[in-house]
């Protein structure tokens with residue numbers, strides 16, 4: 249899974265796409281038959297999240313290896329039809345099938361995508377010709393977040409349908425279960441960009457969100473390009489989705505089910521948020537799960553699943569909570585990071601904070617509390 253910097257032999261100021269020769273001018277966009285396709289399952293443009301493992305921010309390394317797709321998800325998936333995506337300076341191995349037009353062939357050795365408007369083409373000649381005429385230097389929509397190097401654009405799927413459709417098609421190359429590509433009007437897209445060559449904002453990741461969600465879903469699909477993973481963009485987008493929920497005055501949550509990697513990303517985020525609250529409590533104090541939800545502004549099911557994953561809930565079952573035995577008197581005989589519930593259960597469920605429980609959990613789970621979203625850079 250090698251991301252090859254195809255402009256590495258040129259000067260930093262050269263436009264990468266000028267390195268390819270002009271042959272044809274035809275560009276491709278979704279056909280009318282494609283536009284009429286309906287989603288086959290799910291209710292959103294995707295549900296999975298192969299992007300973020302939420303590592304600390306690192307300097308960009310264009311030629312570093314991309315992460316591999318989650319192996320556990322590959323068994324049920326159509327064979328990929330694109331071998332490599334050429335996107336700006338990057339040549340990225342595709343992970344999964346994406347429904348690009350059949351006239352492109354059943355196996356596409358290289359798919360060329362304009363790094364500013366996301367139109368896709370068959371060969372470098374088409375891309376070269378396209379770049380002569382393409383005046384786009386940034387995604388459409390409105391900048392809602394901006395630092396010196398990173399921006400988030402808010403894009404309405406109804407106003408910028410083709411861009412969002414092309415974004416979904418490209419994202420599918422790295423998403424296993426995503427099933428919607430064309431019905432984008434009911435969604436908003438939040439695109440994170442890197443500033444490149446002082447003139448362009450390049451899409452490196454995004455998430456989609458239903459404009460109206462009766463279930464208070466704050467995120468439908470999230471993706472970071474493999475070439476730009478491990479830079480904290482997944483975490484930034486998750487934090488942004490919760491910031492949006494906070495401004496809407498709701499307790500938001502991502503659509504379920506999450507993929508294996510998506511779950512990892514969210515549990516990392518949820519763990520840090522929850523433990524931040526728990527470690528601020530006095531020793532030997534207690535808090536209800538309802539209060540924890542209120543403090544963290546996380547949905548109850550997400551709080552419980554995170555506590556369970558951290559090994560802090562041992563007695564959770566689907567519809568009820570079984571009361572745990574009394575806490576051990578000897579802290580050396582039992583891990584000191586288990587929560588115990590008061591009788592009666594389930595409401596209100598009370599968590600006792602045992603000595604050293606929080607510190608132990610933070611250490612063993614490598615919890616980091618660094619926030620990637622800078623409140624001073626929000627432009628709403």
Ligand SMILES: [Zn+2]
Pocket residue numbers: 362363364365366367378379382383384
């Ligand atoms: Zn373009």
